[in-house]
Amino acid sequence: MGKNVITIPATISKTTAVPLGEIRKRRVAAYARVSTDHEDQVSSYEAQVDYYTRYIKSRSDWEFVGVFADSGKSGVSYNGRDGFKSMIDAALNGQIDLIITKSVSRFARNTVDSLTTIRKLKEHHVECMFEKENISTFDEKCEILLTILSSLAQEESRSISENCTWGQRKRFQDGKVSVPFSRFLGYDRGENGELVVNEEQAETVRRIYGLFIKGYTTNAIARILTDDGIPSPGGKPTWHGSVVKSILTNEKFRGDALLQISFTLWI
8 A cells, every 4th residue: 555645845934935945045235325415425325335235245145236325315205216216126026035224214214105115025025124123024013113113214304304494494584695606606605605706707707797788699708708718617618608698697696696486396
């Protein structure tokens, strides 16, 4: 009498989605983000990239996929976060098994976006680990914690935005005007950030206005300045009519400053 043969399927690891008997390195990527281009933030950005590159490569059981990064990008929206989008696409296409990031707020500051993305990744057996909070998305309690932490990050971002807006409006009320001094012809930054006339450059500004009053077009003025070897506001040897027009239409050269004349509409 023959014996019945019972086949026991390989057990699947809940953290790797790979049979326990199979040895395979996990393909690991990291995500780094800073929200501004300020010098201290740039240093943080470079430090994150360097840290995760070294950390992932130091693990013998991991295969380094890369560090996806966004510099000078807010976490409130996915708009403009090309590094983040590329990482998610790679993960959903089966190229990444694990994503590591510094914290929930680095990943996203929008609760809905954060949870929706994490659910998609889990459906494709991709794990996310948040170092600061010590959370893995393969943990059963993860979604509750992420909901709370993402909501806090979103509220923090809103509060920071409101404080920055208030600070800018207070500067406007105090008559403090910010200009891009490195490209603002005719003025230098004073000791307290005020506008100080640069007499050498001011002569060029006066000349532009004088030529325009005489009937020269902006393109004609640009050609004259280029031929005379006068550097443009950006320090380039060639002038363009659009640059001349911007000087002629900039009210700051008349001693005025119009603030909050434009806004960004998010749809």
